[in-house]
Amino acid sequence: MKSISREIDLSSRGGNLVSVSQIEFRNVSFRYQEDMPWVLKNVSFSISENEWVAIIGHNGSGKSTIAKLMNGLLFPQEGEIVVDGQKVAAETVWSVRKSVGMVFQNPDNQFVGTTVRDDVAFGMENHGMPRPLMLERIEESLSAVGMSDYERQEPHRLSGGQKQRVAIASVLAVSPKYMILDEATAMLDPQGRKEILSTMLDVQEQRNLSLITITHDLHEVVQAERVLVMNEGEVWLEGTPRDIFAKKEQLTEIGLDTPFVTKLADELKSAGVDLSREPLNHQELLEELWTYHSKK
């Protein structure tokens, strides 16, 4: 059965059998203990090179488990995860982790250095990078997250948001191909969040980096190219942000919120204002309203 489904998978991508740069989940099921319910149930999807994918879902829907499976912090009981043609397993985790970087939700759990620069250096030391390159990368990645002025500060003196920016810099310094942000912006202020997001876009463009953002922040979701909606351990829906948010009622049913613009567009329809398409931001909604207004 498995080999058949794999063939179908491959042919659907145009029969490309050469190893491709992508993360692939193939019929993955996972549970934390044998007597516990399945957290993921037969989950399949793939993330391509240089793509921005947002994974959303209510708390406990399996989002964070997906992140941990991607870089071998957990291994599935069924199915497999393949990163750049390599199956994630105990023997391959170190090479997988070089290409899959992860920023966690709580910055306090990922600090090891006594100063900001030591902390950024830590990951690179583990990967055995030469010192001159390390120095260069420290500077580069700290400036990418706007923390250059804090190089010699002690991490515990930083606020939550600042710590998180350093954590992102630490991952950037190792220059991975995929970066997972597991609710990493949840604790930043709105401005800080915006800065990180635009930094992420810049970095992604410059470095050929795929972003996998696990998030509740709808502004972050709207910016992604593709959205994966998780519900009770299954991929519930997959599509562009516009397609996803068009299903407002279903999203609300599974405990998810929709952007202000989507809600307003919906209420406008109920109030008898027909819009020609689902707006995703203020600008689009204003255009729609303007068109409606001038037609009359």
Place this chain on the structure above:
Amino acid sequence: MDISFQEVSYVYQPKSPFEYRALHNLSFNIPSGSFVAVIGHTGSGKSTLLQHLNGLVQPTEGEVTVGEFRLKAGEKNKQLRALREKVGVVFQYPEHQLFEENVEKDIAFGPMNFGVPQEEIKQRTDEAITSVHLPKEILDRSPFDLSGGQMRRVAIAGVLAMNPEVLVLDEPTAGLDPSGQREIMNMFARIHKQKDLTTVLVTHSMEDALEYADHVIILNQGEVFMQGAPADIFQKKKELSEVQLDIPEIIQFLNQVEEKFNKEIPFHRQSVTELAKELAQMVKGGRDHE
């Protein structure tokens, strides 16, 4: 309890190479019974301010009063214990502080430390667990077998069991999913009213401040940048962007509508449904009257 800050400054690690001035000549008053939102971008001094409210830190200069308690620079306060009984602080990610073998013991830990008699503890535990909308059966379970949202409620119940008069909330919804966030905020709004509390909410969410607070204090670089009623404060787009803060999305949108259509729809705390009706009237308006 009335809270007031009089010219409060706070310096971390003074006279060392790491010296850092977190609060600078900060003065404000919070009347008893208010629901106040303290907003500021990362590093603006919010957390330091919060730590003054129950005497975790003492002002380097100036004076903080909370009810009859007084924290003054250079003066040792002997009533810190009593102060901490009155001011309950829900820290960020409070569920990380759970430690007991079952929920009941965890909630009882605070009151027990303050010498509350056993029978009363039982009563307070029951009341607290009901307040946070959790079933009483959960009292026997290990806090670590609960979901993230439930764990947070248990941690909050532990603070409520102290019967505080002031409730300080440091980003209480961080990390919860949207429906969890709404539930927790509605819960605090209800408890605030029921127990006649003075609530101080430290938040990044302009939306929450707009919806729940009756007074907003905007901090910037350890100083009060602006304060007032949320509906007034959030009209000041230019000033807020100076301190890297956004105005709530609904007000942002209303400004854009005015720019595009040259017609003003004033903000009056309308719901999305009400706003849609006003907008519909505006875009249809021309046709109906001509």
